[in-house]
Amino acid sequence: MYLKNIHLYAFRNYREQWVEFSTKKTILLGNNAQGKSNLLEAIELLATLKSHRTNRDHDLILEGSTTGQIIATIERTYGKSDLGITLRSPGRRSLMLNHENLRRHLDFLGHLNAVEFSCLDLDLVRGSPDIRRNWLDTLLVQLEPVYAHILHEYYQVLRQRNALLKAMGKNNHVPEKTPNLSPEISQLKLWDKQLAETGSRVIRRRNRVIERLTPLAQNWHTNISGGTEIIEINYLPNVIVNSDEIIEVQQAFLEKIEQRRIVEQQLGTTVVGPHRDDVEFNINKTPAKSYGSQGQQRTLVLALKLAELQLIEDVIGEPPLLLLDDVLAELDPNRQNQLLEVIKGRFQTLITTTYLHSFDSQWLDAAQIMKVENGKIYSF
Numbered sequence: 578m579y580l581k582n583i584h585l586y587a588f589r590n591y592r593e594q595w596v597e598f599s600t601k602k603t604i605l606l607g608n609n610a611q612g613k614s615n616l617l618e619a620i621e622l623l624a625t626l627k628s629h630r631t632n633r634d635h636d637l638i639l640e641g642s643t644t645g646q647i648i649a650t651i652e653r654t655y656g657k658s659d660l661g662i663t664l665r666s667p668g669r670r671s672l673m674l675n676h677e678n679l680r681r682h683l684d685f686l687g688h689l690n691a692v693e694f695s696c697l698d699l700d701l702v703r704g705s706p707d708i709r710r711n712w713l714d715t716l717l718v719q720l721e722p723v724y725a726h727i728l729h730e731y732y733q734v735l736r737q738r739n740a741l742l743k744a745m746g747k748n749n750h751v752p753e754k755t756p757n758l759s760p761e762i763s764q765l766k767l768w769d770k771q772l773a774e775t776g777s778r779v780i781r782r783r784n785r786v787i788e789r790l791t792p793l794a795q796n797w798h799t800n801i802s803g804g805t806e807i808i809e810i811n812y813l814p815n816v817i818v819n820s821d822e823i824i825e826v827q828q829a830f831l832e833k834i835e836q837r838r839i840v841e842q843q844l845g846t847t848v849v850g851p852h853r854d855d856v857e858f859n860i861n862k863t864p865a866k867s868y869g870s871q872g873q874q875r876t877l878v879l880a881l882k883l884a885e886l887q888l889i890e891d892v893i894g895e896p897p898l899l900l901l902d903d904v905l906a907e908l909d910p911n912r913q914n915q916l917l918e919v920i921k922g923r924f925q926t927l928i929t930t931t932y933l934h935s936f937d938s939q940w941l942d943a944a945q946i947m948k949v950e951n952g953k954i955y956s957f
């Protein structure tokens with residue numbers, strides 16, 4: 578797939594910017610805080626409808642404006658698509674595909690795929706579980722856009738169930754003394770069922786994607802580390818499952834809800850479900866989070882990112898875009914070479930950097946270099 582051009586209107590610090598990509602390799606050169614990452618963020622939004630830097634559309638719109646827009650043309654083997662996102666603050670986003678408004682977000686996803694790799698990705702290993710859940714979910718949305726809908730449904734049920742548990746707490750609902758058939762308990766049981774149904778769909782997909790990603794990441798890791806270390810990626814679901822059978826996963830879910838019933842009512846919140854999942858990374862059987870050196874953690878994240886690229890390519894049948902946000906300088910020459918070697922001509926790649934010295938002359942000759950300065954992009 579090839580991102581041919583992108584148009585930004587009142588997006589982050591861009592008032593109006595048109596970029597035409599003339600080669601598969603683009604280097605965005607500029608000092609700090611000029612707008613390099615903002616351009617990659619616009620592409621990330623086209624691919625996932627999410628930004629890893631903010632949840633608020635208000636932040637994405639140029640300060641002082643109420644509407645921002647990202648418009649792009651993508652070429653795929655099956656043809657060309659024009660994508661458009663209009664952001665409003667206040668107001669809701671609207672999405673366009675080939676100049677027609679879309680009612681469902683789902684129909685927008687899957688036209689552009691991208692893997693982003695930034696220095697923030699070290700948080701995948703070091704950070705809190707929600708970062709790892711987000712990473713898994715973003716990957717799943719790209720592999721299977723319907724997952725965005727599944728996840729949305731799960732979080733909707735979770736919100737409603739939490740509201741009920743909270744209200745029960747406020748009404749001093751005493752679990753032990755209340756007969757099973759109180760209206761609140763019957764209502765809660767309905768939510769239990771829905772939580773288990775929607776949550777099981779999330780758990781099964783997360784489980785499967787880890788199973789597919791692990792051998793790819795292990796392979797890359799062996800290549801990069803010279804075979805001296807072995808990594809493991811373990812899905813740590815909050816509801817432990819030993820089967821991919823939907824009925825069995827739901828059953829395990831409902832049993833755990835039953836076990837934690839009193840705790841949930843006391844806390845007034847849902848403690849069972851995939852919103853509490855985690856993923857564990859081990860290097861030579863020890864947790865990478867606490868024991869891995871910075872270098873080992875970087876190698877692990879690089880292997881994960883390369884595995885993501887490969888998995889998306891395998892599933893989609895076309896190489897996704899690779900967005901490298903200021904990471905080259907952080908990698909040692911060996912790992913830089915590994916990465917640049919993999920990219921070669923296969924993936925359309927956009928790299929942000931403050932200096933050009935990390936690139937060899939072959940790369941510089943093949944790349945389109947653009948200078949980013951205070952929300953404007955110039956040919957270099």
Ligand SMILES: Nc1ncnc2c1ncn2[C@@H]1O[C@H](COP(=O)(O)OP(=O)(O)OP(=O)(O)O)[C@@H](O)[C@H]1O
Pocket residue numbers: 588589590591607608609610611612613614615616635636637638639640903929931949
């Ligand atoms: N909504 C917005 N409206 C106007 N300017 C914004 C908005 N959001 C961010 N900015 C500006 O964008 C700039 C940051 O751009 P960006 O994150 O792309 O930096 P960068 O060029 O990638 O630099 P670095 O190398 O530091 O990552 C800052 O000057 C910030 O003030």
